[in-house]
Amino acid sequence: MKIKQYRTQFIKELAPFYDAYEAESFFYLILEDKYKLRQIDLALNHELTFNEDDFVIWNGLLKQLKNEVPIQYLLGKTSFYGLDFEVNENVLIPRPETEELVEWIINENAAVSKSKKIKILDIGTGSGCIAVSLAKNLPNAAVYAIDVSKKAIETAKRNAANNNVEVVFMLKNILELEILKSDYDIIVSNPPYVRNLEKQEIKKNVLDYEPHLALFVEDDDALVFYRQIASLGQKNLSDNGKLYFEINQYLGKETVDLLENMNFKEVEIRKDIYDNDRMVSCRI
Known part of the structure; x- marks a missing residue:
């Protein structure tokens, strides 16, 4: 069968689950990943065809997409802040909103990082997308990262190596720490913050496949991670240091x-591209 014909069939079969634009984007993501x-x-050569072995691959992927497995997990990778990252069931798929947080940190600290060494700690690093992106874009930054999941740390280490940056990863439960072993100029975190009462708003592809450990908090203490990280910041941020x-x-x-x-100063809240409150920074 010609690839263009299969493309029409592929999009049609996904119609009950995704809109046509998203289904088409999946087709081309797989086409580029598997066949370069x-x-x-495809537009320039209408005669390109699939063989029988190709159909086995495509139909297997199609079946998983119908079950709403995230395309990023099927391909094993995603793009974040212009870099490629391995993703799997042990880490969250990085979001565009988190890119905005990284952009904020880079814009505020690029100049100072050129003139002196700054220490950055990423708490709850997951795939390492924040830590790796900051290490790649802030010269003279010494970047450290913490996660409670051993498998997430292993994934993040591979992402740092694949993007040619140095990040020191530490396996720790942040909720069990009373103080950090070092001081930092910047502490950043995208911790679990979705309350259980909000689960009905979460799409099936997230709820069924992404790690709940990195997503959810109890309804009666939704800010538990923010309180704990801010408490550590009081003790371990350098003079004039910032939380993001x-x-x-x-x-x-x-x-x-x-x-x-908690006596932090210059507390600033920013909205994301969807006009939702999404990012906060403050200074010690």
Whole structure:
């Protein structure tokens, strides 16, 4: 069968689960990943065909997409802040909103990092997308990262190596630490922040496949990670050091109040590309 014909069939079969644009994007992502063919290649050569072995691969992927397995997990990779990252069931798939958090940190610290060495700690690193992106884009930054999951740390280490940066990874449960072993100029975290009561808003591809350990918190203590990280920041941020957080869009005011009540200064909240409260920074 010609690839163009199969493309039509592929999109049609995914119609009950995804809109046509998303289904088409899946087709071309797989085509490029498996065959190094781009959309333009198919447009220029209508006679390209699949053989029987190809159909086994494609139909297997199609079946998993119908079960709403994330395309990033099927391909084993995704792009974040212009870099390639391995992703698997042990780590969250990086979001565009988190890229905005990284952009904020880089914009505020690029100049100073050129003139002196700065120490950065990423708490709850997951795939390492924040830590690796900061190490890649901030010269003279010494980047450290913590996660409670051994398998997440292993994934993050591979991502650092594949992107040719040095990050020191540490396997620790942040909720069990009273103090950090070093001081940092920047502490950043995208911790678990989705309350159980919000599960009905979560899409099946996230709820069924992404690690709940990295997503959910109890309804009655939704800011537990922010409180703990801020407490560590009080002890382990250098003079004039900053905290940066990704936050629950519904708990922006509560997060700001928490930080102000802990005597942090210059507390600033920012919205993401979808106009939701998504990021907070503050200074010790």
